[in-house]
Amino acid sequence: xxxxxxxxxxKNLTINGxxxxxxxxxxxxxxxxxxxxxxxxxxxxxxxxxxxxxxMCLVEIQGQPKLQPACRTxxxxxxxxSTDSSKAIRAQRAQLEFLLLNHPIDCPICDQAGECGxxxxxxxxxxxxxxxxxxxxxxxxxxxxxxxPHIVFDAERCILCTRCIRFCIEIAKQPxxxxxxRGNHSQITxxxxxxxxxxYSINTVDICPVGALTSxxxxxxxxxxxxxxxxxVCPGCANGCNIFICINKKHYVNLQRAQIYRLKPKENxxxxxxxLCDEGRLSYKLxxxxxxxxxxxxxxxxxxxxSWERAIxxxxxxxxxxxxEYGPQRIGALASSKATNEANYLFKxxxxxxxxxxxxxxxxxxxxxxxxxxxxxxKTPNTRGAIDLEIGPGAGGIGAAEMLSPANPxxxxxxxxxxPTESYDNEQVNEALASLELLIIQTSNFTASCQWAHIILxxxxxxxxxxxxxxxxxxxxxxxxxMQPRPESLANEVILGRVxxxxxxxxxxxxxxxxxxxxxxxxxxxxxxxxxxxxxxxxQT
Amino acid sequence: MAMVVKDNNGQGFLEKIYIPEIIRGLLVTSRxxxxxxxxxxxxxxxxxxxxxxxxxxxxxxxxxxxHRLTRKDDGMPRCTACMLCATAxxxxxxxxxxxxxxxxxxxxxPAVFMxxxxxxxxxxxxxxxxxxxxxxxxxxIYSLTEYSRANFLYExxxxxxxxxGYKD
Numbered sequence: 001x002x003x004x005x006x007x008x009x010x011k012n013l014t015i016n017g018x019x020x021x022x023x024x025x026x027x028x029x030x031x032x033x034x035x036x037x038x039x040x041x042x043x044x045x046x047x048x049x050x051x052x053x054x055x056m057c058l059v060e061i062q063g064q065p066k067l068q069p070a071c072r073t074x075x076x077x078x079x080x081x082s083t084d085s086s087k088a089i090r091a092q093r094a095q096l097e098f099l100l101l102n103h104p105i106d107c108p109i110c111d112q113a114g115e116c117g118x119x120x121x122x123x124x125x126x127x128x129x130x131x132x133x134x135x136x137x138x139x140x141x142x143x144x145x146x147x148x149p150h151i152v153f154d155a156e157r158c159i160l161c162t163r164c165i166r167f168c169i170e171i172a173k174q175p176x177x178x179x180x181x182r183g184n185h186s187q188i189t190x191x192x193x194x195x196x197x198x199x200y201s202i203n204t205v206d207i208c209p210v211g212a213l214t215s216x217x218x219x220x221x222x223x224x225x226x227x228x229x230x231x232x233v234c235p236g237c238a239n240g241c242n243i244f245i246c247i248n249k250k251h252y253v254n255l256q257r258a259q260i261y262r263l264k265p266k267e268n269x270x271x272x273x274x275x276l277c278d279e280g281r282l283s284y285k286l287x288x289x290x291x292x293x294x295x296x297x298x299x300x301x302x303x304x305x306x307s308w309e310r311a312i313x314x315x316x317x318x319x320x321x322x323x324x325e326y327g328p329q330r331i332g333a334l335a336s337s338k339a340t341n342e343a344n345y346l347f348k349x350x351x352x353x354x355x356x357x358x359x360x361x362x363x364x365x366x367x368x369x370x371x372x373x374x375x376x377x378x379k380t381p382n383t384r385g386a387i388d389l390e391i392g393p394g395a396g397g398i399g400a401a402e403m404l405s406p407a408n409p410x411x412x413x414x415x416x417x418x419x420p421t422e423s424y425d426n427e428q429v430n431e432a433l434a435s436l437e438l439l440i441i442q443t444s445n446f447t448a449s450c451q452w453a454h455i456i457l458x459x460x461x462x463x464x465x466x467x468x469x470x471x472x473x474x475x476x477x478x479x480x481x482x483m484q485p486r487p488e489s490l491a492n493e494v495i496l497g498r499v500x501x502x503x504x505x506x507x508x509x510x511x512x513x514x515x516x517x518x519x520x521x522x523x524x525x526x527x528x529x530x531x532x533x534x535x536x537x538x539x540q541t
Numbered sequence: 542m543a544m545v546v547k548d549n550n551g552q553g554f555l556e557k558i559y560i561p562e563i564i565r566g567l568l569v570t571s572r573x574x575x576x577x578x579x580x581x582x583x584x585x586x587x588x589x590x591x592x593x594x595x596x597x598x599x600x601x602x603x604x605x606x607x608h609r610l611t612r613k614d615d616g617m618p619r620c621t622a623c624m625l626c627a628t629a630x631x632x633x634x635x636x637x638x639x640x641x642x643x644x645x646x647x648x649x650x651p652a653v654f655m656x657x658x659x660x661x662x663x664x665x666x667x668x669x670x671x672x673x674x675x676x677x678x679x680x681x682i683y684s685l686t687e688y689s690r691a692n693f694l695y696e697x698x699x700x701x702x703x704x705x706g707y708k709d
Binding site: 107109113140144219223225226251252253254 | 622635639648650655657660673
C-alpha cells in the first residue's frame with residue numbers, strides 16, 4: 001500500500017444500491033455526486049463551510065431512525081444510503097413545500113427565473129404539488145431593496161440558506177450581512193449602518209440559489225435563457241480569472257447587434273476557484289461602449305471616416321516617407337499588455353521587419369487596488385506575456401518612457417491597443433504626441449490620445465478574438481472568440497498582416513493557433529505549447 | 542418497385558369518346574350560372590372591402606387578429622416584461638426592453654414592446670404563454686396595411702390603444 005493510501009482512509013458504502021468508495025471525511029452529497037446521483041440542496045456550496053440549514057438533502061441511512069442531511073454527514077464504512085426511498089422523497093417534497101410557503105409568485109418579474117433552484121426542483125421530481133397555503137396569507141416582506149452598490153435584495157424570495165452570509169465571512173472576509181428575527185420572520189439584513197459593499201459582492205448573486213439577491217447591473221436587461229456563454233479570461237487585471245462571456249444573439253426585430261450582457265466566473269481551482277471580483281465582472285463594458293467602428297484619417301485637423309483600403313494605403317505612403325526621409329531610428333512602436341500574445345508577437349515582428357526600428361516597447365496599463373485574493377494591482381491581463389515575449393528596445397533603441405517624453409527624437413509612432421496617458425504623465429504624453437508627424441493608433445475604443453492620432457484603426461476586443469493571455473504567475477490561458485468583431489473592426493494580428501502585405505512584405509495570413517506555434521518555437525519558456533495543450537483551463541509555465 | 546401507369550382516359554365507351562362528358566360538365570356549370578344569375582342574394586361571395594366578414598357574419602371569439610396589449614385600471618400596461626411571449630414566439634417577432642418601474646408596487650414593466658407584424662405568423666403562442674393576460678389577439682383586426690415595412694413594427698402605444706374588437 002502506498003503512503004498516500006495509508007494517510008487517507010477509504011470507506012466503502014452503498015448509495016441507492018450502487019457500491020462505491022469514498023475518502024474518509026467526504027460528505028454523502030459529494031460521494032453521491034461522484035457517481036452521478038444528484039441530491040437536491042440549497043445551502044450546501046462546495047467552496048463554503050457547511051450550514052445544513054435548508055434540509056433539502058435529507059437522505060435515509062439504514063440503521064438510523066431519522067433522516068440525515070447528506071451535506072454534513074460524512075461517509076462511514078458499510079453505510080447504506082438511499083436518496084430515493086419513499087421516506088426521503090416525502091421529506092424532500094415536504095421541505096420544498098415549506099420553503100415555498102411564503103415565497104411570492106414572482107417568477108415573471110424575477111431575474112433569477114430560468115436559473116432558479118426553486119424552479120428547478122419544483123419542476124423536477126421533488127415538487128409539483130398544489131400549494132395548500134393561500135396567496136393572501138403569505139408574509140409580506142421588503143422587496144427590491146438596494147443593500148449595496150451592486151446588489152438588490154428581495155426578502156420575500158429569500159429561503160435563508162445563508163450562502164451569502166458565509167461567503168462574506170469566509171471568502172470576502174468582510175462580514176456585512178446577517179440574519180435577524182426568528183422563525184417565520186427571520187430575514188437577511190445588512191448590519192446597522194453598513195452596506196453589502198466589498199470587492200467581491202456580486203458573487204453573492206451567483207451563489208444565491210433563488211432570486212433574493214440580484215445584480216443591479218444585470219437586473220432586467222435580458223432573460224438568462226437568451227444568453228450564450230463562451231469561456232474566456234477576465235481582462236480586468238493580471239490575475240487572469242476564468243470567466244464565461246454571456247452574449248445574446250442578434251435580435252430580428254430591432255436588429256440589435258450581439259452584445260455582452262454579463263461575465264460569470266468559470267471554475268478553475270488553480271486561479272479563481274469559482275469567484276470573480278466586481279471590478280472584473282463589470283469590465284465587459286468596454287466591448288459594448290465607445291467603440292471605434294471604422295478607420296479614421298485626420299484631414300485638415302478633422303478625423304474623417306475612410307475605408308480600410310484607403311487607410312492602409314495612407315499608412316503605406318506615410319510610413320515609407322518617414323523611413324526614407326528620417327530613417328528607422330525616428331519611428332517608434334508600442335505594443336500593449338492588454339493585447340493577446342499573438343497580437344504582441346506579430347507586432348514585435350512587424351516592428352523589426354516592416355518598420356525596421358529598434359524602438360520597440362510595450363505600454364503597461366493602469367495600476368490600482370490589489371489584495372491577496374484575486375485582485376492584482378496591475379490592471380492589464382497580459383503584462384507577463386509581453387515581458388516573456390521580450391518586447392523591448394533593441395540595440396540602440398529607446399523605451400516607452402523616452403518615446404513618450406517631449407524630448408523624444410521620434411517623427412512617427414505606432415501604438416497598438418494601449419492608452420499612454422494611463423501609465424505616463426498626461427501633459428508630457430500630450431506634448432510628445434502633439435509633436436509627432438505621424439501617429440497611428442490601433443484601438444478598440446476611443447481614448448484620450450486619439451485626439452492626436454493621424455490614423456486610427458479599429459481593432460477587436462478580447463471577446464472578439466482567439467488568443468492567449470499569461471497571468472502574473474505565468475499561467476498561459478486561452479481567450480475564446482465569443483462573437484464576431486463589429487463589422488469594420490479587425491483583430492490586431494489581421495490588421496498588422498494586411499499592412500505588411502500592402503507594404504510589399506511576404507506575410508502569410510496566420511490563424512492565432514499558428515502564431516502560437518511560432519511563439520512556442522521561438523521562446524524557450526513556451527516550447528511545445530499549442531492551443532490543444534493549453535485547453536480551457538490553461539497551463540502553468 | 543414497379544411503377545404502375547394508370548390509364549386515365551376514362552372507362553366505358555361514352556367516357557372514352559370524350560364529347561358527351563364535356564357536355565355533361567358544361568351542363569353543371571350552366572345550371573349554377575343561371576341559378577345564381579336569377580337568385581343573386583344567395584351567393585356566398587363577400588364583396589370585400591365594401592362588404593366585411595365581421596359585419597356580415599361576425600368573427601368567432603377564437604379568431605386570432607392583430608395583437609393588442611391590455612391595460613390595468615390606471616392605464617399602465619398589464620405586461621410585466623417577463624419575456625415569455627418573446628420566448629414562445631416561433632418567428633422571433635417580439636422585442637421587449639424591460640425597465641425598472643417608478644411605481645413601488647410594480648417592479649418591472651416594458652419600456653419598449655415591439656411586434657414585427659411582418660414576421661408574425663399569427664399562431665397565438667404568445668397569448669397562451671402570457672401569465673398576466675397582457676397580450677391578446679382579440680382586436681378583430683385582420684387587415685394589416687401600411688405604406689412601408691418600417692410601419693409594421695407596432696410599438697407599445699399602438700398595441701395598447703387597440704380595444705377589444707367584438708362583443709361576446
